[in-house]
Amino acid sequence: MNKTWNNKAWFMVLPVLLLVAFSAVIPLMTVVNYSVQDTFGNNQFFWNGVGWFSDVLESDRFWQALGRNLLFSGIILTIEIPLGILIALNMPKKGLGVPVCLVLMALPLLIPWNVVGTIWQVFGRVDIGLLGRTLHSLGINYNYVNNVFDAWLTLIIMDVWHWTSLVVLLCYAGLVSIPEAYYQAAKIDGASRWAVFRYIQLPKMKRVLLIAFLLRFMDSFMIYTEPFVVTGGGPGNSTTFLSIDLVKMAIGQFDLGPAAAMSIIYFLIILLLSWIFYTVMTSSDEQA
């Protein structure tokens, strides 16, 4: 759409700008403020320069948490995106099955995140949970409380359970928008199932897949509540993600300076990655 140049449009954006600025800019400036100052308590602060930043960047704790975050996001993206596409391809196209599938699949998305954590914490428990109990009776020594591998496995299955539906619904939306004529043309050409997927369905889903990828990456990168409820960051520090570490530092130990410096680094990483995604997305918009 060719848009008119009109700077008065700023007035329409103003309410949003003020509201978001109140909620975003002021808190962010507070964080910046803390990140460059140190205190002896008593609300007396003095300039600390980039001290906290270099502390954070030199600490193993930060890099390990960052590594865990990247590993987690990587694993769940490689599972959820292909699985979501597979399920979306096999969804019923019409009839009663459609609303039933949509409603049931969307259900996990609307469960409060700590309830998701609670559900899986209970479900995986060896004494009272269906999953833990079943695995135990099969002779598998599953225990997410003190086994690192089991803790990770539980978190990954939980995230797949929680969020794959988002990918499914997005892909499904992309698929139903493909006109029937495309499939008929493919049939006349004798296209194989794979060719239909590769040259018709995948290109049509590109746009929604990008949204799915973007949303899933961002949300998994800042995951907090669910692992906090299920494992509390343990066993040891094995599931302590950046956000968990951050809250521990800021509210638990009240180390405001390092926590603020870490917040800013964390935010900058997300900002950089988001900018890359945004550029890719808008450039694909212009091609279309």
Added chain:
Amino acid sequence: MTSQATTANTIQTGVASNAGAKAGAGSKRSLSWLIPTLYIVFLMLPIYWLVNMSFKTNQEITGVFSLWPQSPTLRNYAVIFTDPAWYSGYINSILYVVLNTVISVAVALPAAYAFSRYRFLGDKHLFFWLLTNRMAPPAVFALPFFQLYSAFGLIDTHIAVAIAHCLFNVPLAVWILEGFMSGVPKEIDETAYIDGYSFPKFFAKIFVPLIASGIGVAAFFCFMFSWVELLIARTLTTTDAKPIAATMTRTVSASGMDWGVLAAAGVLTIIPGALVIYFVRNYIAKGFALGRV
């Protein structure tokens, strides 16, 4: 199967090929039926277990392992509905979620219109800046939020949580609405102005009904993300506006963990979400693509 269908196509006339196509579709459906079903079973198992637990007594939960309640009880739900500390949590949650949805959609409407219709100084940068707030980790903002809202004396009020949740819901609402609005041809605006409509009248009488489904979808997403968020909601509230999800963390008592009540509370937090999904089920597919398919 496919080869048979193609043979039928080449040899016989339209009617036969039609039948072949139908048979092909039928056999494919019987196969593909399995995958979504398995997935839904996987989704429902943990939820079933929670519902199952919520109807059991605590002795049964910890003592006996059973796939369904042996002696079904409503005691867990009775605890929640008779204790104001419990049920006020639901009222608080619903209050701030609705408040947030109304504010988010109301401010996002004009902004989305501006983004979809006009170019202005710094529009792209502004749009990206808005989106970055959707990407901001709540953990980063928890502490400064507490200090900011303390300074304004807003701690433990519903409006504080509603405004704080605007941080991620307003950008999302702008994003969704902009997608839907861009799908409305610009000629409609121009025709309305020629017909003598003023801007506010045009917006309310013509434009808003045209993008009603988009507004529904945006509201659904705001509701969803505000309902599921806990970290900020818990940080900003102490007693009067405490959300239900935070109340749930108090089930550990002197007599040990009250699993039954915890499960019942969990089940009750699923219900509003399920109701909302049921109402928007016909728009869900389009909505999840943010109107941009």
